[in-house]
Amino acid sequence: MNRTINRHFFTVILSAWMILLLTGCGKEDKALTQYKENMMTFCDQIKAQDTAINGIDATSDTAVTELLDNLDQLNAEFTSLAEMEVPSEFSSVETLADEAGEYMNEAVSMYRDVFTAENLDQESLDIANENYSRAMKRIQYIGDILMGQIPDGDDVNVTYEDESAEYEQESESTVG
DSSP, rough: HHHHHHHHHHHHHHOOOOOHHHHTSOOOOHHHHHHHHHHHHHHHHHHHHHHHHHOOOOOOOOOHHHHHHHHHHHHHHHHHHHHHHHOGGGGHHHHHHHHHHHHHHHHHHHHHHHSSSOOOOHHHHHHHHHHHHHHHHHHHHHHHHTOOOOOSTOOOOOOHHHHHHHHHHHHHHHHO
16 A cells, blocks of 8 residues: 555655646736645645655554554645635636545545454455545646646546537527
8 A cells, every 4th residue: 555655645746846836937926826835735744644654664563553643644634635725727626626635535534444443354445545546646637737737537528618618608599
């Protein structure tokens, strides 16, 4: 599990630096500046959790407790991400942040159940890992969007505002 978490954290940290590059240029308004600061804090906290999780001695008696404590902290950071005020320039990431928070919350809850049970429930662990992956994938999508790129993946459906408005106009003209 640590390898999966580590790979995903690297993606988050890389995305964070790209966000900084994107928002570091040009004149910024107050909301954009606050969002940038919030995203920097989020990324710093995620990096700290990555370091803490990877520093856990898996053979120690406290390994499970340490892992669960760090996952709880990670979940708190994702909850903060979901609650961030998103500037209008990046309104498309708001839903992704909410989904990331929901998936991470579910993953951490399931990890807690799996790692505190007497016997390992592989199916529940797989579902927890899938929820974790979905949360991290949304973070990757957010990074892509903030860098001006279109997220890539089979599960991605991109709708452009212009196309949506054009479709609505066509629908209204054919209804009447």
